[in-house]
Amino acid sequence: xxxxxxxxxxxxxxxxxxxxxxxxxxxxxxxxxxxxxxxxxxxxxxxxxxxxxxxxxxxxxxxxxxxxxxxxxxxxxxxxxxxxxxxxxxxxxxxxxxxxxxxxxxxxxxxxxxxxxxxxxxxxxxxxxxxxxxxxxxxxxxxxxxxxxxxxxxxxxxxxxxxxxxxxxxxxxxxxxxxxxxxxxxxxxxxxxxxxxxxxxxxxxxxxxxxxxxxxxxxxxxxxxxxxxxxxxxxxxxxxxxxxxxxxxxxxxxxxxxxxxxxxxxxxxxxxxxxxxxxxxxxxxxxxxxxxxxxxxxxxxxxxxxxxxxxxxxxxxxxxxxx
Numbered sequence: 052x053x054x055x056x057x058x059x060x061x062x063x064x065x066x067x068x069x070x071x072x073x074x075x076x077x078x079x080x081x082x083x084x085x086x087x088x089x090x091x092x093x094x095x096x097x098x099x100x101x102x103x104x105x106x107x108x109x110x111x112x113x114x115x116x117x118x119x120x121x122x123x124x125x126x127x128x129x130x131x132x133x134x135x136x137x138x139x140x141x142x143x144x145x146x147x148x149x150x151x152x153x154x155x156x157x158x159x160x161x162x163x164x165x166x167x168x169x170x171x172x173x174x175x176x177x178x179x180x181x182x183x184x185x186x187x188x189x190x191x192x193x194x195x196x197x198x199x200x201x202x203x204x205x206x207x208x209x210x211x212x213x214x215x216x217x218x219x220x221x222x223x224x225x226x227x228x229x230x231x232x233x234x235x236x237x238x239x240x241x242x243x244x245x246x247x248x249x250x251x252x253x254x255x256x257x258x259x260x261x262x263x264x265x266x267x268x269x270x271x272x273x274x275x276x277x278x279x280x281x282x283x284x285x286x287x288x289x290x291x292x293x294x295x296x297x298x299x300x301x302x303x304x305x306x307x308x309x310x311x312x313x314x315x316x317x318x319x320x321x322x323x324x325x326x327x328x329x330x331x332x333x334x335x336x337x338x339x340x341x342x343x344x345x346x347x348x349x350x351x352x353x354x355x356x357x358x359x360x361x362x363x364x365x366x367x368x369x370x371x372x373x374x
Contacts, residue, residue, distance in 0.1 A: 104132035104217040104252060106144060106227060108181040108189070108205035111213070116205060118191060118215060120146040120153070120169040120177040128169070128177065130155065132217035132225065132252035136359030139225060142217065142252040143360075145169075146177060155179065157193050157201060157229045159237045159245035165193030165229070167203060167250060174243040181205035181213065191215065193229045193248070199302045201229030201248055217252035225252040228301060253301045265293035267305065269342040269350070269366035269374040277366060277374065279352060281307035281314070281330045281338040291316065291330070291340065306330075307338055316340065318354045318362060326354030328364060342366035342374065350374070 108116040120128040129147045146153040146169035153169040158176075160166050169177040181189040186207050193201040194212060204212035217225040229248040232238055237245045269277040281289040290308045306313040307330035314330045321327050330338035342350040347368050354362040355373055365373035 102134040102219060104134060104142065104219050104225070106130045106132055106215065106217050106252075108183075108191075108213040108215050110183070111211075115218075116181045116183045116189070116213065118179065118181050118205070120148075120155075121180055121188075122175075122177055127182075128153075130169075130179065132227070134219070134359075136361070138358040138361040139219075139223070139252070140254055141230075141360045142225065144217070144227060144250040144252055146179075153177070154241055155250040156241060156244075156246045157248040157250065159247045164190070164206070165201065165247060167191050167193060167229075168244075170242050170244050172242055176244065181215075183207075189213070196229075196231070198296065198304075199231045200253075201231065203227050203229055203250065224255060226255050226301070227251075228253050230302065263295055265295055265303065267291045267293060269344075269352075271344065271346075271374055272372075275345075277342045277344045277350070279340065279342050279366070281309065281316075282341055283336070283338055288343070289330075289338065307340075309338070314338065325351070325367065326362065328352045328354060344368075 106118045108118055110116055118130050120130055122128070130144065131147055132142045132144050133152070134142050144155045146155055148171065151171065153171050155167065155169045158166045158168055167179045169179060171177070179191040181191055183189055189205045189207055191203065191205050194204045194206070195202040203215050205215060206212060215227040217227055219225075228251060230251045230253070231248045236247060238248065239246050267279040269279055271277055279291050281291050283289075291305065292308060293303045293305050294313070295303055304313075305316045307316055308314075309330070309332065312333065314332055316328065316330045319327045319329055328340045330340060332338065340352040342352055344350055344366075350366045350368055352364065352366050355365045355367070356363040367373055
């Protein structure tokens with residue numbers, strides 16, 4: 052599979068699977084909502100100067116440990132997270148080999164801990180290691196899966212796990228995680244190598260909760276909460292919820308609850324300026340996703356702006372303002 056096809060497949064899955072999940076407002080973290088409720092943004096792909104984030108393991112005593120790719124001769128290659136759009140919710144992690152940016156993936160394996168590797172266009176595989184001045188070379192592995200997220204850790208000789216972070220030049224922190232796009236053991240091939248999951252830098256999870264159901268709401272500029280629902284052709288209304296069920300908050304499924312079914316909510320392929328957000332029944336029935344305002348009536352819910360692998364989801368009022 053060539054690199055262009057690889058990017059196309061990833062883009063398709065990220066658009067349809069992740070874009071909807073991340074940018075719905077998830078009630079329960081209201082203290083972390085920093086965006087203006089009435090933000091008006093252009094419906095074009097965001098342009099952003101590239102920012103390179105460092106990737107480090109964190110030792111329990113607080114110091115950083117370099118995370119690098121190593122070839123078979125022991126040559127060291129930098130590992131970085133790339134912020135190339137106006138979002139840091141889902142950033143690619145790459146090995147920078149000269150002018151090449153090699154994908155970093157979790158490979159298909161039956162090992163207890165999942166192998167994390169970089170892959171070049173010839174199918175050559177590079178080990179990912181943490182290089183500690185005190186403890187030598189440490190493996191970097193996927194150690195635990197929670198839903199669609201796989202914890203990535205550096206493992207010392209005694210089996211202790213060290214977290215891995217992406218660090219911006221301004222000191223912002225993201226977690227480095229494995230991200231699953233499907234339930235299949237092998238999601239795809241990259242340069243002939245079987246891939247289990249993708250390595251991304253994602254926001255650190257906050258405001259921990261054990262509540263299994265998170266409400267989906269739009270926020271009106273006057274502070275009112277607006278219900279977001281699924282509607283069938285007859286106008287019958289169904290709940291739309293985010294489901295917390297895997298011990299992680301970075302990537303939660305958003306579903307329409309229709310009877311005893313949990314229907315996927317997706318962004319559909321469209322040439323429209325604003326992308327259609329719909330729920331899809333098992334028989335292919337399409338349910339509209341709407342915001343139901345007591346003062347403004349039924350508002351469309353659309354994808355309005357793409358920034359890298361993330362698509363902003365907004366309720367759109369009759370004047371074109373975004374909530």
